[in-house]
Amino acid sequence: xxxxxxxxxxxxxxxxxxxxxxxxxxxxxxxxxxxxxxxxxxxxxxxxxxxxxxxxxxxxxxxxxxxxxxxxxxxxxxxxxxxxxxxxxxxxxxxxxxxxxxxxxxxxxxxxxxxxxxxxxxxxxxxxxxxxxxxxxxxxxxxxxxxxxxxxxxxxxxxxxxxxxxxxxxxxxxxxxxxxxxxxxxxxxxxxxxxxxxxxxxxxxxxxxxxxxxxxxxxxxxxxxxxxxxxxxxxxxxxxxxxxxxxxxxxxxxxxxxxxxxxxxxxxxxxxxxxxxxxxxxxxxxxxxxxxxxxxxxxxxxxxxx
Amino acid sequence: xxxxxxxxxxxxxxxxxxxxxxxxxxxxxxxxxxxxxxxxxxxxxxxxxxxxxxxxxxxxxxxxxxxxxxxxxxxxxxxxxxxxxxxxxxxxxxxxxxxxxxxxxxxxxxxxxxxxxxxxxxxxxxxxxxxxxxxxxxxxxxxxxxxxxxxxxxxxxxxxxxxxxxxxxxxxxxxxxxxxxxxxxxxxxxxxxxxxxxxxxxxxxxxxxxxxxxxxxxxxxxxxxxxxxxxxxxxxxxxxxxxxxxxxxxxxxxxxxxxxxxxxxxxxxxxxxxxxxxxxxxxxxxxxxxxxxxxxxxxxxxxxxx
Numbered sequence: 001x002x003x004x005x006x007x008x009x010x011x012x013x014x015x016x017x018x019x020x021x022x023x024x025x026x027x028x029x030x031x032x033x034x035x036x037x038x039x040x041x042x043x044x045x046x047x048x049x050x051x052x053x054x055x056x057x058x059x060x061x062x063x064x065x066x067x068x069x070x071x072x073x074x075x076x077x078x079x080x081x082x083x084x085x086x087x088x089x090x091x092x093x094x095x096x097x098x099x100x101x102x103x104x105x106x107x108x109x110x111x112x113x114x115x116x117x118x119x120x121x122x123x124x125x126x127x128x129x130x131x132x133x134x135x136x137x138x139x140x141x142x143x144x145x146x147x148x149x150x151x152x153x154x155x156x157x158x159x160x161x162x163x164x165x166x167x168x169x170x171x172x173x174x175x176x177x178x179x180x181x182x183x184x185x186x187x188x189x190x191x192x193x194x195x196x197x198x199x200x201x202x203x204x205x206x207x208x209x210x211x212x213x214x215x216x217x218x219x220x221x222x223x224x225x226x227x228x229x230x231x232x233x234x235x236x237x238x239x240x241x242x243x244x245x246x247x248x249x250x251x252x253x254x255x256x257x258x259x260x261x262x263x264x265x266x267x268x269x270x271x272x273x274x275x276x277x278x279x280x281x282x283x284x285x286x287x288x289x290x291x292x293x294x295x296x297x298x299x300x301x302x303x304x305x306x
Numbered sequence: 307x308x309x310x311x312x313x314x315x316x317x318x319x320x321x322x323x324x325x326x327x328x329x330x331x332x333x334x335x336x337x338x339x340x341x342x343x344x345x346x347x348x349x350x351x352x353x354x355x356x357x358x359x360x361x362x363x364x365x366x367x368x369x370x371x372x373x374x375x376x377x378x379x380x381x382x383x384x385x386x387x388x389x390x391x392x393x394x395x396x397x398x399x400x401x402x403x404x405x406x407x408x409x410x411x412x413x414x415x416x417x418x419x420x421x422x423x424x425x426x427x428x429x430x431x432x433x434x435x436x437x438x439x440x441x442x443x444x445x446x447x448x449x450x451x452x453x454x455x456x457x458x459x460x461x462x463x464x465x466x467x468x469x470x471x472x473x474x475x476x477x478x479x480x481x482x483x484x485x486x487x488x489x490x491x492x493x494x495x496x497x498x499x500x501x502x503x504x505x506x507x508x509x510x511x512x513x514x515x516x517x518x519x520x521x522x523x524x525x526x527x528x529x530x531x532x533x534x535x536x537x538x539x540x541x542x543x544x545x546x547x548x549x550x551x552x553x554x555x556x557x558x559x560x561x562x563x564x565x566x567x568x569x570x571x572x573x574x575x576x577x578x579x580x581x582x583x584x585x586x587x588x589x590x591x592x593x594x595x596x597x598x599x600x601x602x603x604x605x606x607x608x609x610x611x612x
Contacts, residue, residue, distance in 0.1 A: 022419065024418070024422070025431070025433065033434070037433065037434045043433040043434055043436045043438050044431075044433065044438055044440060046433070046434075047431075047433045072415075072419055072422075074413070074415055074419045074420070074422035074423045074426065075419070075422050077390075077422070077423065077426040077427070077440065077441070078422045078423075078425055078426045078431055078440060079431070079440060080390065080394060080426070080438075080440035080441060081387050081388070081390035081391035081393075081394055082387070083426075083440070084383075084386065084387035084390045085387035087387075088386060088387055106413070106414050106415055106449070107380070107412070108412050108414070108449055108474075109378075109380055109412055110477065110478075110479040111479065112330070113328065113378055113380045113381070114380070116330070116378075116380035116381050116383070116384045117380045117383065117384075119384055120380065120383040120384045120386070120389075121383070125331070125350075125353075125384055125385070127331065127343065127349040127350065127352070127353045128339070128343045128349055128352075130349045132349050132350055132386075134350060134383065134384060134385060134386035134389070135383070135386060143412070143414055143449050143451050144451075144485070145449055145450075145451045145474055145477075145485060145486070146474070146477050146479055146481070146482060147479070147481035147482055147483070147484035147485055147486070148481040148484060149479040149480060149481040149482070150479070150481075168451055168452070171416065171451075171452050172416075173416040173417065173452055173453070173455040173456070174455060175452070175453035175454040175455040175456075176452060176453055176455070177453070178453035178454060178502065179450070179451060179453055179495070179498060179499065179502075180451070180453070182490040182495075182498065183490060183491075184488040184489060184490060184495070185489075189485070189488075189490070189495065192485060192488065193485065196484065196485075
């Protein structure tokens with residue numbers, strides 16, 4: 001019902017980072033792409049299975065260093081239903097290897113529809129008397145624009161199945177301020193959203209002081225990160241924007257509390273495309289990802305007392 | 307690049323409504339559920355194929371009365387990848403029958419990730435030199451909380467492939483006001499979002515005066531509907547909340563312009579579960595859906611000069 005499982009894993013590996021598995025097809029090494037496209041007649045199926053192979057290699061190389069993966073749903077939907085099969089099998093494989101899985105879907109809707117998303121991504125569905133988990137992530141990113149009707153349907157599943165959600169509060173992109181920074185009285189929209197996270201989270205307390213309702217707060221806005229850490233003491237942060245998007249280790253430091261907890265920093269392209277940046281043999285892509293994950297961990301631990 | 311195709315179809319059938327295909331498993335008639343669960347060993351696959359069968363019956367019965375369907379992505383993700391296969395095949399089947407398809411996914415992200423959603427749901431992806439359409443909807447609902455970075459990646463695909471988007475502005479749920487009604491200076495958050503829709507839409511003009519950037523505005527807030535119709539003259543509205551959620555024909559009237567255009571009214575449960583409400587034989591579910599669709603059309607046309 002909280003992020004205790006994620007936090008335990010972060011402490012165990014002494015690494016507050018998550019590897020974003022955003023497998024654009026051009027990121028997948030050519031030898032994998034060619035082999036799978038040759039094997040399957042349906043290009044979407046071939047692409048999806050190539051992505052799965054790529055992900056498995058990354059997970060094998062990262063699982064004893066990085067506590068969690070964050071697959072971005074868009075890059076699986078891009079390959080149609082076959083891509084969603086690759087998503088499910090990626091999640092299962094990560095679980096086999098002991099990793100925590102944050103499904104980055106930014107889902108949002110209301111009432112029974114939101115319950116359906118919750119059941120799909122974090123829960124189970126009962127079909128003819130059998131309980132089946134459609135995707136079985138450990139946490140889901142969600143968008144709170146619709147208010148409590150969009151969030152409370154998730155809370156029951158989080159309670160029952162020890163899952164968590166991350167609500168978009170202050171995102172890492174340049175135009176995030178168009179709405180999120182606008183003032184409602186004395187407070188910005190993102191602050192109002194942050195307060196709602198604290199309220200929703202009160203139902204899902206955790207042993208480390210953090211509830212099961214987390215927040216997405218971008219590394220590209222270090223001042224807001226620091227400010228929100230103070231104002232949202234029970235809300236665990238998922239922080240995108242490190243690396244490729246321009247945020248550095250110093251920028252993310254404000255997201256952590258004095259015990260080095262309170263945040264997990266994502267890197268997607270930086271890790272999964274490390275082989276391209278290094279310029280090493282593409283068959284060495286997984287080892288390159290591991291080297292970058294270790295570099296990133298050590299970079300961040302300079303500023304975090306974990 | 308606009309909603310011209312949708313509007314033409316609305317005029318042709320003289321019906322400004324859309325059937326929401328939100329197939330909760332309990333909505334599917336028992337004879338279909340039993341037959342498909344018996345046929346397939348994998349419960350998710352059996353459920354997904356039962357949903358597809360149900361949808362095909364509905365589409366057959368509705369296609370010469372109702373211009374569009376709106377499948378809600380959550381109820382397909384609920385059956386895992388097999389559900390997404392049912393979604394794709396539902397979309398293809400609706401297209402064969404001449405219907406317009408609004409994929410209700412409320413997707414949101416930024417930059418290349420949003421491009422991936424756009425390609426997945428409205429566009430194509432190039433794999434090994436082949437252009438393939440993963441889901442191939444005609445329009446997609448999206449959430450604008452992330453600002454322009456989340457919307458502009460969609461506009462190019464809308465231009466190139468004559469597609470549209472509906473941005474959440476004022477949703478139909480009771481708690482929608484928690485954020486959407488809050489005042490930013492003199493304006494509510496939903497008004498700011500509405501203005502952004504008008505701006506984004508300026509790039510996608512249409513021959514009926516409506517751009518390819520529409521807005522979701524709930525029938526449960528008739529005053530805001532009327533107000534937004536005046537303030538957003540180029541923005542086509544997708545209006546949920548009729549019927550099961552409490553909105554009536556008079557409540558939605560404010561969404562239309564003097565030519566009876568400017569809005570499409572959704573009903574999901576009201577139509578697809580009409581057989582349960584009527585209490586007719588469940589094998590008559592599709593005919594019951596058609597009866598309700600005709601009743602709803604006639605109800606709304608009392609107030610709309612189409």
